[in-house]
Amino acid sequence: xxxxxxxxxxxxxxxxxxxxxxxxxxxxxxxxxxxxxxxxxxxxxxxxxxxxxxxxxxxxxxxxxxxxxxxxxxxxxxxxxxxxxxxxxxxxxxxxxxxxxxxxxxxxxxxxxxxxxxxxxxxxxxxxxxxxxxxxxxxxxxxxxxxxxxxxxxxxxxxxxxxxxxxxxxxxxxxxxxxxxxxxxxxxxxxxxxxxxxxxxxxxxxxxxxxxxxxxxxxxxxxxxxxxxxxxxxxxxxxxxxxxxxxxxxxxxxxxxxxxxxxxxxxxxxxxxxxxx
Amino acid sequence: xxxxxxxxxxxxxxxxxxxxxxxxxxxxxxxxxxxxxxxxxxxxxxxxxxxxxxxxxxxxxxxxxxxxxxxxxxxxxxxxxxxxxxxxxxxxxxxxxxxxxxxxxxxxxxxxxxxxxxxxxxxxxxxxxxxxxxxxxxxxxxxxxxxxxxxxxxxxxxxxxxxxxxxxxxxxxxxxxxxxxxxxxxxxxxxxxxxxxxxxxxxxxxxxxxxxxxxxxxxxxxxxxxxxxxxxxxxxxxxxxxxxxxxxxxxxxxxxxxxxxxxxxxxxxxxxxxxxxxxxxxxxxxxxxxxxxxxxxxxxxxxxxxxxxxxxxxxxxxxxxxxxxxxxxxxxxxxxxxxxxxxxxxxxxxxxxxx
Numbered sequence: 001x002x003x004x005x006x007x008x009x010x011x012x013x014x015x016x017x018x019x020x021x022x023x024x025x026x027x028x029x030x031x032x033x034x035x036x037x038x039x040x041x042x043x044x045x046x047x048x049x050x051x052x053x054x055x056x057x058x059x060x061x062x063x064x065x066x067x068x069x070x071x072x073x074x075x076x077x078x079x080x081x082x083x084x085x086x087x088x089x090x091x092x093x094x095x096x097x098x099x100x101x102x103x104x105x106x107x108x109x110x111x112x113x114x115x116x117x118x119x120x121x122x123x124x125x126x127x128x129x130x131x132x133x134x135x136x137x138x139x140x141x142x143x144x145x146x147x148x149x150x151x152x153x154x155x156x157x158x159x160x161x162x163x164x165x166x167x168x169x170x171x172x173x174x175x176x177x178x179x180x181x182x183x184x185x186x187x188x189x190x191x192x193x194x195x196x197x198x199x200x201x202x203x204x205x206x207x208x209x210x211x212x213x214x215x216x217x218x219x220x221x222x223x224x225x226x227x228x229x230x231x232x233x234x235x236x237x238x239x240x241x242x243x244x245x246x247x248x249x250x251x252x253x254x255x256x257x258x259x260x261x262x263x264x265x266x267x268x269x270x271x272x273x274x275x276x277x
Numbered sequence: 278x279x280x281x282x283x284x285x286x287x288x289x290x291x292x293x294x295x296x297x298x299x300x301x302x303x304x305x306x307x308x309x310x311x312x313x314x315x316x317x318x319x320x321x322x323x324x325x326x327x328x329x330x331x332x333x334x335x336x337x338x339x340x341x342x343x344x345x346x347x348x349x350x351x352x353x354x355x356x357x358x359x360x361x362x363x364x365x366x367x368x369x370x371x372x373x374x375x376x377x378x379x380x381x382x383x384x385x386x387x388x389x390x391x392x393x394x395x396x397x398x399x400x401x402x403x404x405x406x407x408x409x410x411x412x413x414x415x416x417x418x419x420x421x422x423x424x425x426x427x428x429x430x431x432x433x434x435x436x437x438x439x440x441x442x443x444x445x446x447x448x449x450x451x452x453x454x455x456x457x458x459x460x461x462x463x464x465x466x467x468x469x470x471x472x473x474x475x476x477x478x479x480x481x482x483x484x485x486x487x488x489x490x491x492x493x494x495x496x497x498x499x500x501x502x503x504x505x506x507x508x509x510x511x512x513x514x515x516x517x518x519x520x521x522x523x524x525x526x527x528x529x530x531x532x533x534x535x536x537x538x539x540x541x542x543x544x545x546x547x548x549x550x551x552x553x554x555x556x557x558x559x560x561x562x563x564x565x566x567x568x569x570x571x572x573x574x575x576x577x578x579x580x581x582x583x584x585x586x587x588x589x590x591x592x593x594x595x596x597x598x599x600x601x602x603x604x605x606x607x608x609x610x611x612x613x614x615x616x617x618x619x620x621x622x623x624x625x626x627x628x629x630x631x632x
Contacts, residue, residue, distance in 0.1 A: 168365065175329055176362035178349040180376035180427055190375075194366040 164199025
């Protein structure tokens, strides 16, 4: 009898594990369907641009439209500048917080929540009110748009860079570099930045996604960006917005794929370096 | 002549005093260990020498020059960290050559020096490996080579072996000592492991609560501890409570039984005094001539492999005594009355400082 019980007690965990695995798979499939079905429907819909046949004509219309290229290149430009400005601002801040002011982390965390709490429409009205009259007239300059984008992307950039810095034991690495005679700039460019490369890429692509799809700031500040263009196309046309949505998805997934490739290809980096997303 | 000198160094963190009145002179080529428990100030002192902490007061001289105002990257001090601190994005060769590259040395010199260092740590075949492709022991050897590659005036090691397993620790500490001796580099070695400190050091600084308890050679620290803390921290020891009888002659009484120490007692007649005796210095009185004898009750026998430890209760104290194990060892029964003996020289009066 004791042998039977022993056999049962050994068999039970295996059966439980199989049941758990079955449930996990079911939820995974359901989640996948919830996510992919609308996307598939959008894609299929976008192929119906030509009556009675499946075609990529809607995509051809999108790519032929000079406004597409114009707005996309404008947003791309804004994204690049926003990424550069955001990283230039956030990397030293995150390093400073990690090394010298760990107590300021709580304050920075509050700031990082603000873009989620304050709607972009409130932010943009605040910016317009503040910078449309002397002494600082910025409302006609793209600087104000970029500043707004930097605020919106702040949580993503800070958290990515901060996670990367925490993963590498910043204090010890900087002290090791200093004890070997390195100045701050050398330590930053040869030791710190190469070791948080994946986090920086991650921050850059997240910022890219935000800027390219952003609507409110661009509309209110009257800039010919990709977000307003998508909204306009969605209002006036049927199949082209679906094609644009698919293109946006592909752009985003392409960015994520680049992050993945970069993190795998990172020589000398551990698999978890900077990967907290 | 002192090569590295710390003069009345003090460090406060807010209201907390981490290091208090720390003074030490290290000769060129000497290896000095800072030994103590957690929070005793040993790592803070090391970091002040490295320049990562600024002393609240006091001076730190390297080769006669006060380095307190000098930035860490200009001190010429090599440092090895507990968790290796190798740069993950660089190969072994690039890690070792980092200090020389930032100093702007020519490529041929860097390559030659890297080869020398790899040979020194017997890791020439690991040249192109990345840190994550090596074991902890290998990483720490590379970290040592990297610190030595810049030919530092002082080498600082902050618990370099504490993240490694026991066997590698023993092997690596012998390697570190051999390399340090061959290069003749002045070295400060921080550890909380007394065996490590005893085996590797020319001198040991025992620290407690930010203060130096005792500075001495491993032999002095082990055999002549200056305080109760040192006696209890280093090795196993007995702290025998006694009452001073003729302090100037070193005689005291334990429950009416008179014993003598080889040194005067730091107490007045009639005052309590503590005498430190190592377990291996006490033996069962089997006709062996000893000046000091104490009768007591055998309360425990503990088998420790090569050693058998007996615990004898006498005069309100429990004395441990160690005997070498052998197959013919005949031990008295637990509960029986035994007489233990020890030489006056084995009996070290403890100053009651800081207790």
